[in-house]
Amino acid sequence: MHQLRKHSSSSKARLVMMAVRSFTTRKSTIIAALVLTMTGCALVSVPSRDMISSTREPAGGMIPFWASAPSSKADIVDRYTRCLTRPPSGAVMYNTERCWSDISTEIYMDVLARIEDSAPTELSRFQIAENQLYLPNWQPFDLFKPTYECNAMDLLRIGEPSRKSDSGKWLCSDKIEFGNKCVIFSVGSNNQFDFEVEMHGHFPKCEIHTFDCTGDFSNPSTTFHRTCVGREDVKTEKGAFKRLSTIKKELGVNTVSLLKMDIENFEWQFFLDMLDEPEDSRPMQILVEFHIRMELHDPTGKLMPYPWDLAPTLFEGWNRNWAIPIARMVKVFHQLGYRIVWQERNRWGEFATELILVHQRAL
Template identity: 30%
Template sequence: MPYTSLRKVDLSFTSRTIIILILLITFSIFYFTINNEKSSSSMASLISSFTSSSSSVAVNGGRCRLSMKESDNWFCQSDSDWKRRKTLHHIQDKRNRISDSRPLFFQNNWEPTIQCEFERRLGNTGDGGKWVCDIHRFGRNNTKILVYSFGSNGDFSFERAIQEQFPKAEIHTFDLGVYQCPANVCTFHQVRLGNGKNDSSKSFQTIVNDLGHQRREIHLLKVDIEGSEYNLFEEMFRISTDKTTQVMPYVRQILFEIHLPADRSEVSSRRAHQLFELFRVNNYAIFHKEANLYDSQNVFEYGLLHLNRAFFIAPS
């Protein structure tokens, strides 16, 4: 065979070999890609199934049944962690009323007894904003979110922050002055807040009745009314214990600013003690505390979370 013929045969063989190799490589890439996608999909399904299964086991299997019951379906924790949380609450609760000393009242008394893993601040820094406990638990698409904001002084940063988190929330803002809520954020009500007695004020229950919210859950109750919080809360909880036909709505979180009474005496500070005792009797635990630096001896911010009555029964 001539040299030229051999060369053609060699080139032809080489070409075929290269084509076969390319086809093999292409097939291998295709095979592994498809197989990897199936594997990833299977893994994702497995993870999703495991997560859902774990969540289901946690709630339905009883792993967090105790915490769900004693927190009114707010916290989901193992029994051991929940019992530890409860024990720490009761330890601090016993230390929460130490002194009537006026200058050190908030240093000595009423510290938080529970902690919220995802606590966050909504609204302005400083005045205007409030710390909220694990707000994601309400669910972003919850169409029944109801918020009362008492005292705004024209600052609607808290309401704006709530509306951004929950576009479908129903938010009512109340103030003695005349202001206007931002469009599509809240509904403004001009009203003097108090106990509704011997003046032109409206009590909490009167407002609830006027708005038809007697049987609604109020998810967040923000109160910043410059000293009138005593009358408001005392009247609010009086209704809850009266044997009347009035219905007290369930309030999940109370975010409020408290002012020590203006007369500056140690005797007057006992009213603040009585207010916190009232919260405790009505099943609220403190999750946040901070000083208002405009008057840090006399004005503090608090966050309270409603829990089931069983949580407040000390372990035997």
């Protein structure tokens, strides 16, 4: 796909030379450039689906995404450089990181858009066969890319190390105000309160609430609510569901500092539901485990609902290729104002991964 734009005569020669340099990879570009130069126009290349498969090096490596537009690499380098040399709002580490993250996020969204629009042959490594339960080596989770750096000195592990169990969680402690205004929501319990107990021990001033509509549980470290978080306020055979904004209002909470959840496939639906919530109801930080097993059972052995039934809009036309719903989910993160800042693949199951999401209000 190409667009036309008028250029001065002094730039025509340079544009033609750019086209000549790309002759070996895009023969049509050189021909079009020569013709358009004769008519007083210059050619501007815009990546299309057909060009995606042509940007591979002979050895199999990928040419950088800016290879099809030689001038864009310098522009991006300039933007990154300004983040380091002239950071916004003064020379503060977090301002530099936010600036860098803004650019990385912009590029990341462009990459995901290209992936979603790619031909199936380009996404074969994310394709799961009919007889497979999950892809090996956490391959689909390669699409979850952190675009903001959580400072290592502020990373805090809650729970056991990953080599002992998969119940532990990482969080960015510098993005939480651990004082009287600290409010923590834990969604999904199954009568396990390791996270709440340790958080209460570290930060006794934090107000902790646990939500689970599947049973009556209790623990002195938290206030338990037999309620599940959902898209609307409703009572069903499965239990009572309430919107986040409703829960906040009922509890008199202004801001949810941290939300932790491990809800066995329902995370796919949770983020879509949150699109209907006002921005101030969205937690500042979310710790979530994502699952991509074709059949997932809860601790009691019960088969959980399938992700494509819980979030059908994300799986429309996916044809058992995990690249499509994951790319769409990251777009939902972006629409909600969240950035991925950390990923820990679950060593106990190659179908699950832990993510830290931080809202842009906290960056």
